[in-house]
Amino acid sequence: xxxxxxxxxxxxxxxxxxxxxxxxxxxxxxxxxxxxxxxxxxxxxxxxxxxxxxxxxxxxxxxxxxxxxxxxxxxxxxxxxxxxxxxxxxxxxxxxxxxxxxxxxxxxxxxxxxxxxxxxxxxxxxxxxxxxxxxxxxxxxxxxxxxxxxxxxxxxxxxxxxxxxxxxxxxxxxxxxxxxxxxxxxxxxxxxxxxxxxxxxxxxxxxxxxxxxxxxxxxxxxxxxxxxxxxxxxxxxxxxxxxxxxxxxxxxxxxxxxxxxxxxxxxxxxxxxxxxxxxxxxxxxxxxxxxxxxxxx
Numbered sequence: 627x628x629x630x631x632x633x634x635x636x637x638x639x640x641x642x643x644x645x646x647x648x649x650x651x652x653x654x655x656x657x658x659x660x661x662x663x664x665x666x667x668x669x670x671x672x673x674x675x676x677x678x679x680x681x682x683x684x685x686x687x688x689x690x691x692x693x694x695x696x697x698x699x700x701x702x703x704x705x706x707x708x709x710x711x712x713x714x715x716x717x718x719x720x721x722x723x724x725x726x727x728x729x730x731x732x733x734x735x736x737x738x739x740x741x742x743x744x745x746x747x748x749x750x751x752x753x754x755x756x757x758x759x760x761x762x763x764x765x766x767x768x769x770x771x772x773x774x775x776x777x778x779x780x781x782x783x784x785x786x787x788x789x790x791x792x793x794x795x796x797x798x799x800x801x802x803x804x805x806x807x808x809x810x811x812x813x814x815x816x817x818x819x820x821x822x823x824x825x826x827x828x829x830x831x832x833x834x835x836x837x838x839x840x841x842x843x844x845x846x847x848x849x850x851x852x853x854x855x856x857x858x859x860x861x862x863x864x865x866x867x868x869x870x871x872x873x874x875x876x877x878x879x880x881x882x883x884x885x886x887x888x889x890x891x892x893x894x895x896x897x898x899x900x901x902x903x904x905x906x907x908x909x910x911x912x913x914x915x916x917x918x919x920x921x922x923x
Contacts, residue, residue, distance in 0.1 A: 663857075694822055698819040716824070730904060
């Protein structure tokens with residue numbers, strides 16, 4: 627009996643250790659994904675200046691689509707009309723969201739753009755689980771955005787950049803809803819591969835003319851690297867992370883993204899923040915974490 631008890635205790639300990647290791651590994655992957663996205667966005671500033679927001683978006687989506695298609699080899703002829711519809715809608719949303727976000731960070735600081743962008747998924751989380759007391763979270767995030775938009779001397783950025791960021795946030799909210807559907811209708815990364823091909827095609831009329839004349843050998847290498855940073859690496863890391871940790875834990879960790887964006891803006895783009903703006907970032911992070919935690923109740 628004692629041996630059985632000891633054996634059972636040992637099994638439970640091993641299982642707990644494995645589970646903890648899985649969650650820890652998932653958390654690390656989540657942090658790596660967010661860092662890849664935000665530092666990739668910051669590093670895209672030179673590409674945006676060279677090719678324009680639409681051109682840089684098109685190049686990144688095109689390279690990402692080509693690389694993932696070579697790896698996944700989607701069975702294009704075998705998909706149903708429902709699968710094609712999902713890929714078309716998600717791909718169109720991805721293209722418009724990417725172009726809007728690049729247009730935003732061309733005009734306003736990265737930390738502010740991401741904070742505004744975050745209002746989209748935050749609204750989805752709030753509305754998706756009912757309103758009531760949960761309305762405090764988007765209101766808190768709104769106050770954080772207002773604090774981020776003031777540098778102590780005046781309002782930063784411009785109205786166009788704010789509207790582009792709001793557009794990107796709306797796209798992100800739709801993207802979250804659509805991704806759940808497309809993940810259930812495709813195997814592995816086939817849905818992502820198909821949606822990226824659609825996104826590249828949708829962005830072509832907007833970005834091709836501005837990008838191709840300025841593209842050279844260095845630009846090809848640069849955009850291929852940026853395509854790996856975003857979206858290939860983070861999407862893959864997030865997919866693996868979600869298999870190792872609870873969705874709620876994943877959501878709370880993702881709440882750190884505005885803070886990572888502010889860090890990337892400071893390190894890469896030399897965009898310093900005042901104490902008020904740091905407080906604004908903290909409010910957005912707290913609102914996102916609070917909305918995710920409330921959804922568990």
